[in-house]
Amino acid sequence: MEENNLDKYFQEQLAGHSEEPPPAVWEGIASQTPAGGLVWNKRYLLLLLLFISIGGAAFLGYRLYEMDSRVAELEEKIKTENRESVSETAERSTEIADQNSLGISETKEGDTVISSADENQESDRILSESLQREDFVETSSSATIDNLASTIESPSAAINSDSKKGKDAKVGLALTPNLKSEFGKTETSPKANSSELSEKHEARSNYQGNFTAGPSVPTENSSLVFNPILLSSITPYSMVNPEFMGTEREVDYFNEPRNDWFLFVYGMANYTHRRIVVQAEGSEAIPNQLDQAENGLITPGAGLQLSRELGKSFRLSVGVEYNQWIQEGNYTATVLFGDVEFLINTATASNEFNFEGNIESSFGNNFYNSSSSDNPFNTGFELLSPETEPLEINIRTRQQINYLSIPISLEYVYNAYPFTFTAGGGLSINHIIGSSFEYELDDDAPDLAISPMDKVDGTYLAFQAGVAVEYGISERMSLRLNPSYRGWMNPVFENEQFKTLPFGVAIRAGVVYRIGK
Amino acid sequence: MFALCLRYSSSREEAEDILQEGFLKVYRDLNQYKPDAPLGAWIRKVMVNTALEHIRKKSRRPQSHGQEVMAWDSVTHTNPSTEMNAKDLTAVIQSLPEDFRLVFNLVALEGYAHREVAEKLQISESNSKVRLTRARAMLKEKIALIFEIDR
Numbered sequence: 282m283e284e285n286n287l288d289k290y291f292q293e294q295l296a297g298h299s300e301e302p303p304p305a306v307w308e309g310i311a312s313q314t315p316a317g318g319l320v321w322n323k324r325y326l327l328l329l330l331l332f333i334s335i336g337g338a339a340f341l342g343y344r345l346y347e348m349d350s351r352v353a354e355l356e357e358k359i360k361t362e363n364r365e366s367v368s369e370t371a372e373r374s375t376e377i378a379d380q381n382s383l384g385i386s387e388t389k390e391g392d393t394v395i396s397s398a399d400e401n402q403e404s405d406r407i408l409s410e411s412l413q414r415e416d417f418v419e420t421s422s423s424a425t426i427d428n429l430a431s432t433i434e435s436p437s438a439a440i441n442s443d444s445k446k447g448k449d450a451k452v453g454l455a456l457t458p459n460l461k462s463e464f465g466k467t468e469t470s471p472k473a474n475s476s477e478l479s480e481k482h483e484a485r486s487n488y489q490g491n492f493t494a495g496p497s498v499p500t501e502n503s504s505l506v507f508n509p510i511l512l513s514s515i516t517p518y519s520m521v522n523p524e525f526m527g528t529e530r531e532v533d534y535f536n537e538p539r540n541d542w543f544l545f546v547y548g549m550a551n552y553t554h555r556r557i558v559v560q561a562e563g564s565e566a567i568p569n570q571l572d573q574a575e576n577g578l579i580t581p582g583a584g585l586q587l588s589r590e591l592g593k594s595f596r597l598s599v600g601v602e603y604n605q606w607i608q609e610g611n612y613t614a615t616v617l618f619g620d621v622e623f624l625i626n627t628a629t630a631s632n633e634f635n636f637e638g639n640i641e642s643s644f645g646n647n648f649y650n651s652s653s654s655d656n657p658f659n660t661g662f663e664l665l666s667p668e669t670e671p672l673e674i675n676i677r678t679r680q681q682i683n684y685l686s687i688p689i690s691l692e693y694v695y696n697a698y699p700f701t702f703t704a705g706g707g708l709s710i711n712h713i714i715g716s717s718f719e720y721e722l723d724d725d726a727p728d729l730a731i732s733p734m735d736k737v738d739g740t741y742l743a744f745q746a747g748v749a750v751e752y753g754i755s756e757r758m759s760l761r762l763n764p765s766y767r768g769w770m771n772p773v774f775e776n777e778q779f780k781t782l783p784f785g786v787a788i789r790a791g792v793v794y795r796i797g798k
Numbered sequence: 799m800f801a802l803c804l805r806y807s808s809s810r811e812e813a814e815d816i817l818q819e820g821f822l823k824v825y826r827d828l829n830q831y832k833p834d835a836p837l838g839a840w841i842r843k844v845m846v847n848t849a850l851e852h853i854r855k856k857s858r859r860p861q862s863h864g865q866e867v868m869a870w871d872s873v874t875h876t877n878p879s880t881e882m883n884a885k886d887l888t889a890v891i892q893s894l895p896e897d898f899r900l901v902f903n904l905v906a907l908e909g910y911a912h913r914e915v916a917e918k919l920q921i922s923e924s925n926s927k928v929r930l931t932r933a934r935a936m937l938k939e940k941i942a943l944i945f946e947i948d949r
Contacts, residue, residue: 287938294883298884300800300804306800313822637928650924652925652928
């Protein structure tokens with residue numbers, strides 16, 4: 282039968298041939314096509330999972346942000362109330378002190394001392410109450426207020442003492458400028474300019490003038506000015522970076538709840554490989570062979586990550602990064618005599634040797650085939666026989682996948698100024714954007730063409746977890762080192778014999794820039 | 799369509815899987831169908847592609863002898879005086895090794911060119927030709943054997 286006739290024979294015999302599939306097939310189709318028209322395959326489930334994750338993270342972020350805003354609002358309210366209260370107290374105290382001054386004068390003139398001492402006690406009580414409220418606000422303020430409180434101990438004593446001695450009330454009146462400097466008030470009391478001021482009032486006036494110029498710069502005219510640089514704020518880091526020392530803003534920055542944004546620009550070293558998670562019974566040799574035959578390589582990558590602080594303890598991040606996964610393989614293709622087709626073309630007096638085969642890798646199958654006029658067994662044609670030794674061809678492959686990742690993660694943040702430590706994890710959406718396949722043969726190997734690997738594409742989900750350490754090099758910039766683990770949740774390739782899941786470890790290193798107040 | 803699936807598969811069960819997958823694809827991708835082409839031809843194309851994809855997903859290890867014998871045994875031709883019926887010919891095709899069966903179906907029965915087959919199966923054009931030659935040779939042998947046994 283001629284070849285064309287054979288084709289025609291089959292075409293004619295099979296034309297119009299139909300077979301009825303069993304009812305189970307139709308039932309199976311019906312069960313997978315819901316009335317709504319949506320086929321709940323893996324893709325929809327993955328998308329649903331993704332939306333739930335993003336929605337959940339956004340909701341959590343919003344709730345934390347809302348809580349922080351509310352706390353900040355309340356704190357601001359309390360601060361304002363306390364400022365007003367302390368300011369009033371200070372004015373009241375000034376008035377009492379003025380009265381004391383008059384009392385001192387009166388003392389000089391021989392009147393009672395007790396009345397002015399009672400006034401002083403009242404002043405102390407009011408101030409103490411105010412200070413207790415102020416303690417609630419800020420750590421550095423508390424430290425300053427401690428300083429103030431110690432000053433307060435002396436004024437009443439000083440005033441009492443002055444009342445008795447009838448002179449030099451300078452020390453006792455220092456409490457007024459201290460209170461004012463605490464909240465940055467610089468206006469001079471009208472009484473300070475009065476020509477009727479006593480010696481102590483002039484001293485206060487001098488002090489306030491100095492404060493206006495700068496509270497941290499002591500002058501010879503302000504012997505009682507305290508330096509607001511607190512000992513607790515001096516660290517090895519602040520010695521190198523003086524801008525971090527002494528002012529309330531920097532000292533308290535790391536302990537305040539914040540809502541800043543951070544941009545992390547990084548390069549990365551990435552190692553991706555795959556692990557065998559399922560293998561068919563009796564197919565043990567195939568995965569083991571893969572394990573020995575393939576090696577992952579360390580590849581470069583780069584990315585950007587935008588983070589939002591959620592209070593002082595959490596950060597929500599989303600980024601985009603470019604990754605590569607390269608695997609090198611070493612395979613041996615064994616070609617038996619029976620696998621080779623010999624064609625003898627009598628018209629051209631040439632021979633043709635054809636053979637083909639298949640190698641398996643993590644990414645699928647690669648077919649190889651050879652069609653050559655050269656005898657692949659490297660022996661004389663007349664010597665070829667079924668006993669001819671099998672031909673072994675060493676094939677070195679390099680398979681590369683390029684993918685973009687969108688990592689979404691929530692991190693716990695611990696500040697140990699100037700270091701920041703984080704630990705967290707989340708999901709990563711990995712979209713394969715390209716793949717390539719290269720191979721090499723030994724010099725003496727027959728001509729061989731190897732097909733590209735099965736098409737690898739699509740979008741895959743992975744979970745990821747990692748830790749990071751940041752070192753602040755200025756108020757806005759820090760260096761960050763971030764090792765992490767990424768486990769893919771669905772296989773890039775599977776068949777009936779085995780299923781593998783990729784995993785990767787990466788180290789990201791780069792600069793974090795704080796975008797915010 | 800089930801007959802088509804049978805020709806591409808090595809067993810009835812596999813053909814049922816292909817048919818089910820194929821119809822789900824038809825259902826899902828119906829919005830991609832352009833009415834200027836016959837619906838039957840479009841569904842047939844989807845079925846062929848589904849069959850190729852299904853087979854590609856399977857392990858491409860050499861066809862086990864057991865599978866070949868099973869398909870071969872299903873040939874029920876008993877009357878030497880008449881031609882083989884479609885069912886018998888389908889069984890003969892099923893008995894071919896997978897690589898040869900695909901090429902024979904695509905080139906001889908569907909009318910694809912070797913270039914297209916090479917693209918679909920990710921093999922070279924010459925390889926496609928070699929496979930078709932081998933497939934034809936095997937079919938001839940098998941048919942001849944059946945007639946010989948019958949005689």
